[in-house]
Amino acid sequence: MREVDRVTTSPTVDDGMPADHDVRRRFEELVLPHLGHLYRLAVRLKGSAQDAEDLVQETCVKALRAFPTLRQPGAVRAWLCRILTRLVFDRHRAEPRELAVGDLEALDRFSLYDLVRDEDPFPYSENLHQDFLAQFDDEEVRKALLALPEAYRVPLVLLYVEDLSYKELADMLECPIGTIMSRLHRGRKILERELWECARRRGIVRNWEP
Amino acid sequence: MTPLTCEQAITRFFGYLDRALRGEELQDLEAHLAQCLACCDKLAFSKQIDDFIKRRLPDQPPPEGLVARVRRALDRAGGEA
Numbered sequence: 001m002r003e004v005d006r007v008t009t010s011p012t013v014d015d016g017m018p019a020d021h022d023v024r025r026r027f028e029e030l031v032l033p034h035l036g037h038l039y040r041l042a043v044r045l046k047g048s049a050q051d052a053e054d055l056v057q058e059t060c061v062k063a064l065r066a067f068p069t070l071r072q073p074g075a076v077r078a079w080l081c082r083i084l085t086r087l088v089f090d091r092h093r094a095e096p097r098e099l100a101v102g103d104l105e106a107l108d109r110f111s112l113y114d115l116v117r118d119e120d121p122f123p124y125s126e127n128l129h130q131d132f133l134a135q136f137d138d139e140e141v142r143k144a145l146l147a148l149p150e151a152y153r154v155p156l157v158l159l160y161v162e163d164l165s166y167k168e169l170a171d172m173l174e175c176p177i178g179t180i181m182s183r184l185h186r187g188r189k190i191l192e193r194e195l196w197e198c199a200r201r202r203g204i205v206r207n208w209e210p
Numbered sequence: 211m212t213p214l215t216c217e218q219a220i221t222r223f224f225g226y227l228d229r230a231l232r233g234e235e236l237q238d239l240e241a242h243l244a245q246c247l248a249c250c251d252k253l254a255f256s257k258q259i260d261d262f263i264k265r266r267l268p269d270q271p272p273p274e275g276l277v278a279r280v281r282r283a284l285d286r287a288g289g290e291a
Contacts, residue, residue: 024284024288028281032277032280035272035276035277035280036271036272039270039271039272039273039276040269040270040271040272043268043269043270044267044268044269047268049270049273052270053273053276053279056276056280057279057280057283058283060280060283060284061283061284061287064284064287064288065287111252112255112259113251113252113255113256129251129255129258130258133258133259133262138266138268141262141263141266142266142268145263145267145268157267159228160260160263160264160267161267165228165229165230166228166230181224181225181230184224184228185224188224188256188259188260191259191263192259195259
């Protein structure tokens with residue numbers, strides 16, 4: 001297994017590693033019980049086991065550097081999750097440039113509901129939209145999620161997994177609530193579009209552009 | 211209370227699903243939904259997609275040896291400090 005061997009500089013703590021063995025032992029006592037939770041979150045954010053493990057290692061190294069700043073040991077899990085998500089989100093904080101404004105307007109208007117209703121791929125179905133969703137397997141959903149740029153995927157996965165409010169998401173990712181709302185909206189729309197594209201590729205719906 | 215068009219109502223769907231609407235924003239949407247079956251269907255589909263994705267988020271137990279590898283990463287980082 002490859003291990004993280006280079007550590008990015010912490011934006012908040014740059015005063016070196018606590019050398020004291022007691023500090024390290026205390027750190028391990030507090031942090032190691034949460035590795036499972038961190039790993040599961042990392043898999044959901046990164047999609048692959050190897051990337052997830054690299055991210056968990058990087059998170060722990062950064063957490064050890066920042067350990068003296070942890071004021072509430074009882075809130076260590078939230079503190080670790082925050083470090084982990086920020087490691088992913090801060091590298092992709094900006095809205096991806098490849099999405100031009102025109103594309104964003106089209107994306108905001110995209111409606112999978114309308115497309116499925118108009119295309120009507122299962123004329124005898126009594127639950128058309130539900131039956132449409134049932135066509136996709138786990139791997140296709142995973143690919144659709146990974147097609148989301150991190151700027152959209154991170155807030156959306158956190159909303160789904162951690163059930164955070166907009167305010168909590170804004171605090172965690174250090175961006176305005178308005179940004180969180182638009183990222184969640186567009187993230188969901190990109191997911192809808194990916195499912196539609198997948199349905200086109202598989203011939204579930206006709207091969208025409210919406 | 212301000213009557214909403216369908217287009218205005220749709221822009222509030224995700225906020226509604228995320229329990230982020232309050233006061234008049236919420237009341238106006240609920241009043242619209244009470245008399246618009248088409249928007250009720252669209253909102254229900256948005257919720258179905260959310261639930262569908264949530265149930266299929268990748269989930270894996272931590273691999274064997276993760277704790278040991280994290281400890282080694284901490285040792286190495288300590289050596290670099």
